[in-house]
Amino acid sequence: MLATDQRFGLDRRIRLPGTFQLESGATLDGVEVGYETYGALDADGGNAILICHALTGNQHVAGVDPKTGRPGWWERMVGPGRPIDPARHFIVATNVLGGCSGSSGPASIDPATGAPFGMTFPVITIRDMVRAQAALLDHLGVVTLAAVVGGSMGGMQALDWAVAYPDRVRAVVAIATAARHSAQNIAYHEVGRQAIMADPNWRGGAYHAGPPPAAGLAVARMAAHITYLSEEGLTAKFGRALQDRSEVSFGFDADFQVESYLRHQGLSFVERFDANSYLYITRATDYFDLAAPHDGRLAAAFAGTKTRFAVISFTSDWLYPTAEARRIVRALNAANARVSFVELDSPHGHDAFLLDTPAMNRVVDGFLRAGE
Known part of the structure; x- marks a missing residue:
């Protein structure tokens, strides 16, 4: 019971x-x-x-x-x-x-x-x-x-x-x-896990009393999100269109709409998901056979x-x-x-x-x- x-x-x-x-x-x-x-x-x-x-x-x-x-x-x-x-x-x-x-x-x-x-x-x-x-x-x-x-x-x-x-x-x-x-699936997951674990705020997974590894988790989400899309879909939606500007900035802001989109995906994800859970669940799928x-x-x-x-x-x-x-x-x-x-x-x-x-x-x- x-x-x-x-x-x-x-x-x-x-x-x-x-x-x-x-x-x-x-x-x-x-x-x-x-x-x-x-x-x-x-x-x-x-x-x-x-x-x-x-x-x-x-x-x-x-x-x-x-x-x-x-x-x-x-x-x-x-x-x-x-x-x-x-x-x-x-x-x-x-x-x-x-x-x-x-x-x-x-x-x-x-x-x-x-x-x-x-x-x-x-x-x-x-x-x-x-x-x-x-x-x-x-x-x-x-x-x-x-x-x-x-x-x-x-x-x-x-x-x-x-x-x-x-x-x-x-x-x-x-x-x-x-x-x-x-092997390719596992490789993409490992990139995401390493991004999380490289964030100084990860602290070996003991981050719950302080700021979470938001930057690392956002990068992990950005990398993963690319695999959920297709070149055809990305091109149709964004192409090489610029984000809120008429010419490139010659810098590292989000010049392109696709860059801004991925950054948004990463930032919104960290508000609802735990970084350590991301590590554990991706590992579970890697082991699946x-x-x-x-x-x-x-x-x-x-x-x-x-x-x-x-x-x-x-x-x-x-x-x-x-x-x-x-x-x-x-x-x-x-x-x-x-x-x-x-x-x-x-x-x-x-x-x-x-x-x-x-x-x-x-x-x-x-x-x-x-x-x-």
Whole structure:
């Protein structure tokens, strides 16, 4: 039995009883999971959908995010009349383990010291995130999921759900994702981590009593944000247009609109995200490799699965390109799984799954209705 829910505005969180075992062998006591729900669970419990967020997302997929006051990050997909509709579905979304929106992470208080964990928080993995979600669903009385849906790192969690809990998942929608992190993905993450750790305010991760490493985190976000876009999209939106001037300054202010845009992205990010969480979550995605426990054979990870899969990629996504999606589909075909695959045309790069993409909504809606 889990502890009673604690409500903080729209925030809900639970505390898992006892000791939570991590994939690394480390343990955590009193793990908290931040979550949000929309809709109601059917009497037969068959309409639950778990939504998994990407690297810097949270549990507030719809409505208003109480931290930022902005709309939920996936209102184009979740809401009345949307493919994932609270009138039809019981929708659950969590903040991942290691995050900074209600779930236990490096900013949480270490009961042994009374201070934030900082870098003493144990390293976590995608599987650890999934296991924490499973414990939350046990608490909510959800035995079987109609679907697990996620994009980017959320897609990794969705795929891992089908591997870790094959009897609990009827369908998976994996969007703009991969079954492992490539060397290039890891390289970009390492640039971001080094930017954070090079900031003098990082102080080995023990910065919570003073100013945070805002400059380093902003640079990390700027570098990462470039990977979420496409050259076509950046050129169409900014080209080489100057920012509030008619000629270059021959200096290092933001002469170009694209420079100003990236600086804004970096500065706004530091207001809502914890730098140490960024380190831990990027490391979790770097470690992700579904095939590794199966001698590198991805099909073996899905052996015997009864889950239906929809895999979606975008033409301009070079972070998780269509080749990675096709690798997943080939493995599912080899495992005799039921899988649908579509590559959608979009100029918006990896971020296409977060933007207004009617074709994606039609695919997801049709796939989910086919299983109802």
